[in-house]
Amino acid sequence: xxxxxxxxxxxxxxxxxxxxxxxxxxxxxxxxxxxxxxxxxxxxxxxxxxxxxxxxxxxxxxxxxxxxxxxxxxxxxxxxxxxxxxxxxxxxxxxxxxxxxxxxxxxxxxxxxxxxxxxxxxxxxxxxxxxxxxxxxxxxxxxxxxxxxxxxxxxxxxxxxxxxxxxxxxxxxxxxxxxxxxxxxxxxxxxxxxxxxxxxxxxxxxxxxxxxxxxxxxxxxxxxxxxxxxxxxxxxxxxxxxxxxxxxxxxxxxxxxxxxxxxxxxxxxxxxxxxxxxxxxxxxxxxxxxxxxxxxxxxxxxxxxxxxxxxxxxxxxxxxxxxxxxxxxxxxxxxxxxxxxxxxxxxxxxx
Numbered sequence: 001x002x003x004x005x006x007x008x009x010x011x012x013x014x015x016x017x018x019x020x021x022x023x024x025x026x027x028x029x030x031x032x033x034x035x036x037x038x039x040x041x042x043x044x045x046x047x048x049x050x051x052x053x054x055x056x057x058x059x060x061x062x063x064x065x066x067x068x069x070x071x072x073x074x075x076x077x078x079x080x081x082x083x084x085x086x087x088x089x090x091x092x093x094x095x096x097x098x099x100x101x102x103x104x105x106x107x108x109x110x111x112x113x114x115x116x117x118x119x120x121x122x123x124x125x126x127x128x129x130x131x132x133x134x135x136x137x138x139x140x141x142x143x144x145x146x147x148x149x150x151x152x153x154x155x156x157x158x159x160x161x162x163x164x165x166x167x168x169x170x171x172x173x174x175x176x177x178x179x180x181x182x183x184x185x186x187x188x189x190x191x192x193x194x195x196x197x198x199x200x201x202x203x204x205x206x207x208x209x210x211x212x213x214x215x216x217x218x219x220x221x222x223x224x225x226x227x228x229x230x231x232x233x234x235x236x237x238x239x240x241x242x243x244x245x246x247x248x249x250x251x252x253x254x255x256x257x258x259x260x261x262x263x264x265x266x267x268x269x270x271x272x273x274x275x276x277x278x279x280x281x282x283x284x285x286x287x288x289x290x291x292x293x294x295x296x297x298x299x300x301x302x303x304x305x306x307x308x309x310x311x312x313x314x315x316x317x318x319x320x321x322x323x324x325x326x327x328x329x330x331x332x333x334x335x336x337x338x339x340x341x342x343x344x345x346x347x348x349x350x351x
Contacts, residue, residue, distance in 0.1 A: 018321075021121045021122055026114075029042050030093050041089045042054075047193060049227050050196065068196065069189070069192060099112055106254070112132065115131050116178070117129060118178055126179060128144050129178075137152070140163075140249065147171040148164050178197055203224060204222070205278055211294060222262075224259070225258055230279070232262045236266075276288070276289045
């Protein structure tokens with residue numbers, strides 16, 4: 001069976017953190033073998049959308065992933081985190097084998113992924129989560145309202161019975177961390193990296209289309225924005241949302257910003273208008289980019305370029321005229337100042 005290491009944010013359905021809220025999340029990944037060259041076990045930690053912590057079984061060392069974590073936490077902290085990660089490693093490797101047994105699998109490359117953490121909302125309310133995924137599907141998750149583990153598949157029922165039993169009582173054991181220690185850690189890390197974590201970078205938006213015989217695919221690409229949470233959609237005639245078949249997957253950029261492309265298939269009719277609507281915490285108002293219509297991209301760009309060129313020519317002409325007037329005025333003043341001024345000027349040049 002091929003391993004399906006789908007990004008864990010998608011596997012476990014971690015909800016987005018909205019403007020004004022902050023989160024601390026950890027993601028564990030364990031694989032049954034190294035067929036794809038992956039570490040057998042790894043951990044990454046995130047404060048909001050920024051990776052702050054990393055560990056893997058190859059280097060056996062917990063490390064800061066941001067400058068502010070490196071500066072604020074000393075060697076003792078990282079040694080402590082290294083020991084905690086090393087203790088978690090054999091547990092999660094064993095859990096992969098257990099999951100394989102539940103699915104009657106004796107070979108192949110398989111993955112177990114875990115996400116847990118907490119969220120502090122703008123109104124100071126708290127949300128927490130602890131979820132497991134196996135081979136790209138949800139496996140079991142903690143219901144933090146009833147504080148019981150709930151299986152997502154039949155094969156997780158034995159795990160649910162064991163963890164919820166009075167003897168193990170895993171929900172209660174995890175409750176203190178998720179509701180208290182996790183929030184304390186989140187607040188501390190936020191104080192370290194507030195300048196970076198609370199920055200706002202507005203999205204750039206580009207629209208295009210692809211024509212086929214019977215339909216038109218509209219494409220709206222928002223890129224370079226931070227934080228991650230954004231709403232991008234196509235709207236018809238200023239009112240109706242246009243359904244998009246494609247999954248709205250927000251992807252990271254190397255510089256720490258994000259990008260998203262939303263597509264919609266339409267059959268244009270006379271009088272209909274389409275626009276891409278973008279909402280983001282960096283924007284004071286909704287950004288609306290209107291689709292110019294089929295096969296008009298090149299013409300519009302030409303118009304934009306022509307306008308820019310014309311503007312440059314006008315500005316150059318104005319600047320030239322002003323410079324010309326100033327130069328002539330100076331020449332006139334020199335001539336009118338008389339012989340003494342001319343001699344003084346000559347002396348100053350000689351000096």
